[in-house]
Amino acid sequence: MKKIIALSLPKNGCTGGGEKQANRTWEALERVLKRAGYHKGGLEKYKASGDIAQHMTPEVNRSQSFQVFYRSLLELTGNNCKLL
Known part of the structure; x- marks a missing residue:
């Protein structure tokens, strides 16, 4: 059974941060997931995005x-x- 992770990524209040901002967000997500026992070998963005999308309500x-x-x-x- 998969763990449910209460995810709280820091908000920096910036908008339009572009690629640099996106990289920091993915890095923060990777740290949270690794602490919970997921993606121990590193976050595969394409796999994580597919896994996350299954639980989204756009x-x-x-x-x-x-x-x-x-x-x-x-x-x-x-x-x-x-x-x-």
């Missing part, structure tokens, strides 16, 4: 940039409801 994600991305996908696909 329409209630609080990230403004994610909501812009999500709405754009909905518009591009002509879908007015949740993407499957």
Whole structure:
């Protein structure tokens, strides 16, 4: 049975941090997961993103940039409801 991890990554209040900000976020996520016993050999971003996505509810994600991305996908696909 997989552990449930209460994840609290630090927020630095920056917006538009680009690649440098994204790298710090992944590093913080990797530390949390390693402490919980996951990804001991290093975080594989593509695998972690797929694992995380299975547990997301996109329409209630609080990230403004994610909501812009999500709405754009909905518009591009002509879908007015949740993407499957």
